[in-house]
Amino acid sequence: MPRRGTKKPYIPIDGQACQVRDIGICAPFSGEALGALETFKAAERMYAPGRDFLVQGESAGEFFTVLDGWAFLYELLEDGRRQILDFCLPGAFLGFQPDLSAPVTYSAQALTDMSVCVFPRSRVADFVRQHPELGLRMACVAARDQYLAFRHLSNVGRRTARERVASLLLELFFRVRLHSPASSGDKIVIPLTQEHIGDALGLTSVHVNRTLRQLREEKLLTLKGGSLQVLDPDRLAEVAGFESDVAFLRH
Amino acid sequence: MPRRGTKKPYIPIDGQACQVRDIGICAPFSGEALGALETFKAAERMYAPGRDFLVQGESAGEFFTVLDGWAFLYELLEDGRRQILDFCLPGAFLGFQPDLSAPVTYSAQALTDMSVCVFPRSRVADFVRQHPELGLRMACVAARDQYLAFRHLSNVGRRTARERVASLLLELFFRVRLHSPASSGDKIVIPLTQEHIGDALGLTSVHVNRTLRQLREEKLLTLKGGSLQVLDPDRLAEVAGFESDVAFLRH
DNA sequence: CGCGATTTTGATCAATGTCAAAGGTGGTGG
DNA sequence: CCACCACCTTTGACATTGATCAAAATCGCG
Structure with a gap:
């Protein structure tokens, strides 16, 4: 659903407009706040299919929004059994966790060529203090993801x-x-x-x-x-x- | 683990100190902010075992922190199959979702006598704008809950x-x-x-x-x-x- | 003591896993 | 352009886990 008829202030990123502006973590921002958000962003990056860009047990120091392409989150048991936790499409938000310095609890692998928007974990607390909308937005996205995880659990369990x-x-x-x-x-x-x-x-x-x-x-x-x-x-x-x-x- | 040796400013709630101050949504608050949070809280409430206090498909208008007792979240399929999604112990935060007016996607039932802290959904956005810490805290709690849901999914699936x-x-x-x-x-x-x-x-x-x-x-x-x-x-x-x-x- | 809910156990069945091998398919280098 | 290779899909025969059905034993409680 497009938000009210306003012309969306696309930020050019490396020369092109952000494709997931309306569905990602940045959705509620506009004008000056959007500019500030741009300074929060650390980088944009590409991954090839099969690439693990988050590895269970390692510390990442960053989290992501998927700009383009598919990925999936998964957990590996010691004996090699694998559980795929979620498929990530453009707009997905991943890698955020409460203890920002702790090792991540799942891995993420690219399924296609993909591009992601990278945010540094270290500055998220400061940034949220300055832009409360972001905290709320993150909580909302997390709540929606929880809903998807619960649906997934029901499917598998019952x-x-x-x-x-x-x-x-x-x-x-x-x-x-x-x-x-x-x-x-x-x-x-x-x-x-x-x-x-x-x-x-x-x-x-x-x-x-x-x-x-x-x-x-x-x-x-x-x-x-x-x-x-x-x-x-x-x-x-x-x-x-x-x-x-x-x-x-x-x- | 107790936070630094500071004497925690317990808020008397209906005459007694909050038991989950350190683990719930309120953990990062102190002093004046804690007082403000108190005004955000809508009520405190008790439920008897077996009581469904959130019902899948209904709109709730509020979310909860568990103060005491056990509950569980579940989803029911049309034919009666039930999937329990999570067990909620004191400190658990539940019922929050992105679209605050939408029907909730799961039910919650008390397992024991329990008491909960009730927050109104309607005022959460305003409150977060005034107290950015809360948004961050909610995002963190949601991230931890996602981790638990993912573990649960791995268990059941693999x-x-x-x-x-x-x-x-x-x-x-x-x-x-x-x-x-x-x-x-x-x-x-x-x-x-x-x-x-x-x-x-x-x-x-x-x-x-x-x-x-x-x-x-x-x-x-x-x-x-x-x-x-x-x-x-x-x-x-x-x-x-x-x-x-x-x-x-x-x- | 008696009742409903829960636990326990047995017999049997169905869904899904395991193992193995035979096709397909697309990509790469000769 | 072909041949080969790695990876994926498809199929069969059989094994196993966990489900279903049913009944007895136990527990908590009024």
């Missing part, structure tokens, strides 16, 4: 494989379409392997494969070569067990 | 029943002991049924029962009549798959 797969794919479908004005067809680009999907849902990739085949045979969706086509959103939503409201559209 | 049960009980064991100066023995009060445990871990209560029996037979713990005794914390931690660091002790 739904069947079929429901989980349908639910995840449909959620990503909506999240992607919401912020890419181009694609409003039934097809989106989704840079995940079946193993990613399994690791997000607490399933093996083999079982994800079988489940996808089933959904394909029922003409609900196609997932092939990084491209997801949702053939019957309504029926798929039913399978996923979504209630009528689609509150998560807010991302 | 661990066996045995590991999940060990992990949850050990975590609660530490969380309880951390804030109740009295109990430093190997026994804590834990007001959960096996069904609660199952609903938190994505298991049936029957299977929780069998798993508990196994752990009991291995002399790792006892859970009986609302009382948990941890007989061998080290071996239990091994079963739970905890890495050496016990970062969650921060709650």
